[in-house]
């Protein structure tokens with residue numbers, strides 16, 4: 187199927203381009219007045235049944251008509267979408283620039299599934315690792331695995347960056363214990379993570395697919411020093427374990443490979459976040475998979491045809507906060523956004539042909555209602571940014587104060603229901619005049635509306651409901667609990683924890699597949715990431731220069747004027763950096 191013909195050369199693409207003018211002439215106020223259209227865009231047809239056992243997906247506020255949807259389905263056919271999805275699930279090496287299969291879905295397969303890579307069913311290997319994770323977590327929790335001084339390990343620091351950073355936090359059952367995530371190579375992040383912890387009762391999990399990522403490995407060496415200097419070098423074997431494909435480097439680092447949990451090169455780093463649990467997406471017809479096809483097509487429509495390059499992900503549930511990037515909290519990456527922008531932020535096709543159209547989205551977000559006090563001004567009256575609103579019917583923390591008009595959750599959800607309509611309908615000058623708004627304020631208080639969004643309403647974040655998102659066999663939820671407790675080391679999480687953990691990750695699976703669909707349509711490779719290499723290689727040049735300047739007093743050479751000036755200033759003002767390599771963080 188590899189062909190250098192770009193999707194934009196196809197008639198179906200040109201037909202959609204011509205269709206844009208029709209859509210630009212309509213306004214969502216008009217489209218939303220057609221209840222038949224809206225009804226069909228909440229349960230489009232028997233194939234796309236969007237009311238799935240209580241989960242409701244409403245995409246009627248997309249700037250699209252049924253004609254648009256039909257044209258998008260034709261575009262999917264022209265892009266050979268179904269064949270590409272099948273190739274992925276069949277283990278073919280669709281990541282052609284790295285010559286790898288793309289089988290992160292195998293991490294979520296039930297024990298008896300068959301998913302082949304290189305002619306070998308990989309599912310038994312996955313389950314061997316999952317069983318090993320379960321056994322290890324049970325030994326740590328039961329106290330049969332203790333630290334170097336015989337104390338139970340009650341605190342965990344997981345070191346990893348990108349897709350190797352963060353996992354669902356079973357917050358409820360982490361009562362009185364510490365589960366922390368260390369990603370940034372900034373020593374401040376190390377200091378924050380070890381603050382208040384004792385090496386004697388701390389387990390460090392080094393999560394790195396390659397075991398070569400500079401930030402992760404320096405942080406791992408720093409915590410290895412923290413442990414060794416307190417308990418002796420032999421303590422590393424009791425206080426450090428690893429999750430990696432590179433068991434050779436794991437052993438070289440000083441971690442016993444028996445205490446390492448392997449994974450495979452057919453799991454992309456950013457897709458490995460799901461290693462902590464697995465939800466099975468059937469190869470055919472799962473509700474989730476089908477609906478992600480539709481939403482992937484709508485993303486392509488918004489980006490490549492309507493010219494809306496960004497997407498805001500807005501979960502109206504704090505339990506799903508990890509779905510939305512806390513852009514002001516550097517430590518919390520953006521799961522869906524990270525996967526989306528690293529996967530589809532490409533400029534060439536899978537055949538290496540420069541793209542004459544934009545691919546990829548600028549994703550950002552924030553849990554509702556926080557975002558309403560920051561960037562919603564821009565999405566209402568500034569740029570048009572399609573939004574994904576994700577809401578939950580039943581709160582995990584119901585609160586209803588005496589005398590209040592509604593419960594706290596109803597207050598939250600009042601915004602979940604209001605914002606999509608505010609974006610779609612806006613407010614016209616005529617409406618403002620009828621409200622006797624001062625004439626000079628009318629331009630400032632006018633809302634153009636016609637801003638697309640979609641709404642996903644989950645019944646609750648119970649493990650059952652969230653599992654529906656990916657039709658997870660019930661039995662897997664039990665093993666999920668054991669896997670998540672590997673991270674929390676704090677015993678079995680409650681349903682709420684499992685739900686919220688699954689919530690974040692099932693919806694991640696939802697976005698994972700939507701992102702793959704987008705990449706299949708754009709004809710790009712969503713599974714490599716050469717773009718992150720250049721910055722890393724330039725950083726290694728700077729690292730060499732800093733070493734030469736500090737250790738041998740060599741002048742800064744080989745950089746442009748601006749960088750040379752900045753480097754000289756940095757070196758001059760930080761000349762007091764202690765030269766002693768054994769210097770550790772102040773309170774280490």
Ligand SMILES: O=P(O)(O)OC[C@H]1O[C@H](O)[C@H](O)[C@@H](O)[C@@H]1O
Pocket residue numbers: 347348349350393394395396397398399402454455456457528715718
């Ligand atoms: O897991 P590691 O090998 O340490 O890689 C960590 C991260 O590194 C890079 O940023 C990759 O682009 C990510 O996909 C990956 O998750």
